[in-house]
Amino acid sequence: MKAAVLEEFNAPLNVTDVPDPVLTDDGAIISVQACGICRSDWHGWKGEWTGFLAPLPMVGGHEMSGIVTEVGKNVHKVKPGDRVIVPFTCGDGTCQACLEGNSNVCEHQTMPGFTYNGGFAEYAHVPTADFNLIPLPEEVEFAQASGMGCRFMTAYHGVLSVGKVQPGEWISVYGSGGVGLSAIQIATAAGANVIAIDIADDKLDFARKVGAVHTINSMNTDAAEAVRDLTHGGADVSVDALGINATLLSSLKSVKRKGRAVQIGMTPMGADGLIPLDVNDIIANEISYLGSFGMPRAEFPRLLNQVATGKLTPGDLVTGETSLGGIIDVYNDMSNFKVNGVTVITDFTK
Ligand SMILES: [Zn+2]
Ligand SMILES: [Zn+2]
Structure with missing residues (x-):
């Protein structure tokens, strides 16, 4: 698959062919349809968050939405073909914080694009998929949905x-x-x-x-x-x-x-x-x-109800669409504080 690989901090990403992600028993593979480019990605790219970022080379991108293509043998709620959003604050679903409905402060938190490879690629693997994947209503387009997992x-x-x-x-x-x-x-x-x-x-x-x-x-x-x-x-x-x-x-x-x-x-x-x-x-x-940090998955139904009925319109914040190769231009604009609104990757072929 194509991916924009972070090989060296503060340098152009390498848009290249890499092996497809490997499915785990509790995880799912999604075909990424849209992924927002966020200032948190920029912080990672600059090398400011090294204590927390997975070792290089790695694939960033934590504002993704897409279609499930494969699920592990322990996954029962989501299935291939489901449209989903991935929240950037993924929980294990079993710790005390998750059990109390506060998965955004999970004791064993994982984050796409930071602690594991994210959505700057054609496909991404999401762990603990039954707990972490949020079904996306038909009314909400992928480009509109991508910022909903983060900003x-x-x-x-x-x-x-x-x-x-x-x-x-x-x-x-x-x-x-x-x-x-x-x-x-x-x-x-x-x-x-x-x-x-x-x-x-x-x-x-x-x-x-x-x-x-x-x-x-x-x-x-x-x-x-x-x-x-x-x-x-x-x-x-x-x-x-x-x-x-x-x-x-x-x-x-x-x-x-x-x-x-x-x-x-x-x-x-x-x-x-x-x-x-x-x-x-x-x-x-x-x-x-x-x-305040991210959002627990328990609050998603309320948010999605408001977006599906047009009472909230996250798509209004999207000012541009780009390809994997365009990420570096957005990072450079972020370095100069020239970004206005949100740019979303919708072309994963180049
Ligand atoms: Zn973000
Ligand atoms: Zn937890």
Whole structure:
């Protein structure tokens, strides 16, 4: 099969023929129909996440959807021909966290494109397939579905389950990339008023298109102060979708007394990711600082119901389709922060 192989960090991927994945008794093989290119892939490609990434050479890609072609002998729920999405937070289905419905924080978590070969290929193997493969409704196209295993589901869980956003609340969202735009659309659909913050005007224009009622360019403005002015005292909920020092601290400062600050964007691994917080401010104002990671499979039915009926439209965030050979161009644009919206691989032949 064709695959885009990561052989060396920060260098062009090798689009070449590799052996097909090997089926396991609990796993399934899917024919990948669409796979999003995400900033997390870029972090892996840059060599920033080496402690966690499988040894090179390996195949990235964790935002995949496709059609099941083969299942192992212990797999009974999914079958060849099923249309499926793969969440990037795959669980073992048996640990305490999974049994409690929280597979996104599984004790033995695996991730396509990071801990095993992912969807930048014609075929991918998914372990523990009965638990991890999510049936995709007929109404939802593959290109639209590919971001649902990562950025869209992450925003859905962060906004609704962790942030518990309510109708009429003010939400500030830092970063208008894939997760940020998803969070804006989802919070807007939940009846909240969203303020989008970014440093690029074209991204803020996109943020308005998916529902933001105000936008702030934080290049020359104190965004937290602007949010506090617009909301007369602070947002009910703030989401940091980026995870750098400036956005994390500004997001925390944007919430009102008793507000909730949801941290979705991951900071760099190691010492660079340790960011000093004003703990006394968090205590004195009873701020809830909440981590949010991926989405448990238990929440998928609700998300899919809203997508299948058109109440949420993750396809609106897709701005381009490309081939395996086009991944490197998207990575280079990500290095220069030139990406607007989401690019999806739909051609796996070259
Ligand atoms: Zn992703
Ligand atoms: Zn588990």
